[in-house]
Amino acid sequence: MLTVGILLCYLLGCSVVMTVSRKFSLAEIIGYSFLIGMGLETVFLFLLDVVQLHYTQFLLIALNLVVIIALNRKFPETLAAFKEKIANARTDLSSVNYVAIFLFLIIAYLFYAITIKNLFWPPSEGDSITSFDKLARVIALEGKLKISLFQYNLQGAAGTYPPLFHGSFAYVYIFGAETPKIVITFFFLSLLLAFYGFVRTYTNAVAAMLFTLILMATPELYAHAALALGNMPTAAYISAAVLATYIWLDRGGEKYFWIGAIMMGFSVWIRSDAIAFVLATLFMIALKIWQNKNYKHLLIYAGMAIIPFATWLLYVKLKIQLPQASRFDLSIGYNATRLSTMLNYTKAYLFAVPYREVHGGQLYGVVFISFFIALLVNTGLAFKKGVKTVFGNQALLLAFLLTAFAVYFTEFYLINEDVQASTIASLMASSFKRGMFYFIPIVLFYTATGYSSKIFFDWLEKFRTGS
């Protein structure tokens, strides 16, 4: 039954993607399908809980089928689009891109290795045992989101987190999974495929494959592809949301707008603190809309992103009714020690240097360093070629990164250590460190598609093809 559950999830997501547009690439379709499908499955779990219907396989299958059929009223056209894509994918040997295949084989091997590790071990990480996996198992057993453990305050810290991550675990448990970590493998696959699709939109296959390999091999991120923790899946949603939105702003067209808005909705449906990225994305959109006055899109986007956030807040307040102290201490003011600790950790992460128990280089490899090098080279080129030529709309992406990081940093600065039961140093060495995942695909996207990279990879492509 687990296969049926996963298949339904993909079909559901695929139906939404194909409803948005039939013109996505195969990598994009597969990448988005699981993210959207699993997001919607957890929306179903939420709605069934609200109407007090006990979760069963039958109920979920029926619900999935109804929505899939409703979305596929133009199935023959969708099928034709698929056939066309597969036909276009065929190619003759003389035009095979062997370099991309070589890189793909490395990616495939690394993916295989981390997958067998992931699927062998049941969850044993502290956060998973005390929260995510415990919630999921009990949700599947009790057939509702508001499980009995809330009554005794045994739900763990993630009890008030939006349900996408632990809900995805619960979904596969409902379909008979022994451990939920198959979901982690699909989240990782979706992150890589969606990223490849985004980068491929701007550059050639070799560059897209190389940067997908760099993304996948980022040491800390790769390790998380075998852990039952929510940061890597959150990175998949946030990066898909931000990059799709950026492509919409840069290239126009509706399809990336809708994918961006849907993914942003799910970003806050997986973690409420992703609201930092909603704010930064809205800022990026506002910068563009300032020029074209297209306020309708801004409103729709804001609605899509904020409604799930507000819905979950209401659910926690009205249904879970857990007394909660505010996670943030707004009266903190200027605290030099705290700021210095945070800046030192940030410096370690961004500039690949050690600080206390962490070492940015060991955690994120070349990711941030290559971004800064690309930025420096592009800035140098901007003096020669002009700012508009070199940066163009990518200035929006840089504005997003700066804003998102500032908001994300501020969130941590304001965290109430007593409520969080953790010191700021400990939070920086754990939560903040894992939260850096959300920036990695976006930073790599810029490095891969920036002006200097484009010059280099265009040259490489000319060399490769001999043209």
Next chain:
Amino acid sequence: MAKGKHHQPSEKSEKKPAGPTSAFGIGPLFRNFIIILVLAIIFIGVYALNDKRVELPDLYNELQTLKERPGDHEERINEIEHRINEIETDTSFFKTLFVGYFDEVHFVAFGAQDQIDKVTAEIQNGSIAPVTREDKLNYKVHTYRLLDFINQNCPSNSVILLPPADSLINDPHWNYVYDPGWVEYFIYPRLCIETGKESENPDLAKRVTHVLIVKGIGYDRLKYNVPLDKREKVCLLPVNKPVDVSEQTDTTQISN
């Protein structure tokens, strides 16, 4: 929404290859091969930068074994510690950028299947039964047998009083058996509460049915006296005196 304007990416490089030879007289196949060769050399070079780390797991294992084994091994211990230090502190900026990649390729990509086979063999230890989720948890979680013992010996409506955190928090051997949030994962639908935190959950505190005794702590929570000479260091006892001797929890399985 599907009918929105589709804006085709304009910069995709979908160039056709330039036939069997190019201006330089090298065919596309050969050019592809050159790029692959350069990439392979870069990847192998990056990998080789930190190849001394291959020794680390064996060194750490030997160090731990020597420290646990009685006898005079000081010279060898110093030697190993020196070597570990030499490898771990070989951290030029450039090298440390690639340490993480080395570890993931060597220990995960090349080592994952070997590690799984080794663990499987260790768990099975001659048995032909397939390795189960419980076996794996037992391998990963030191106290899994103790937690499973609770499940085997307490009815599903039991409430377990866990030992106080301050008695175990500095002893990694006991994992988090004082933490209700952690223990609950293993014993659901049974419930649990930490000693000393009863006031935070008075309803649950009133319903305690069993006391988990670890390091001999918790006998004072029982509503009856257990003679000193019969007190086990680790056991699970009903909070009220059992009427029937058979209701007493057998502690032999966990007392080790």
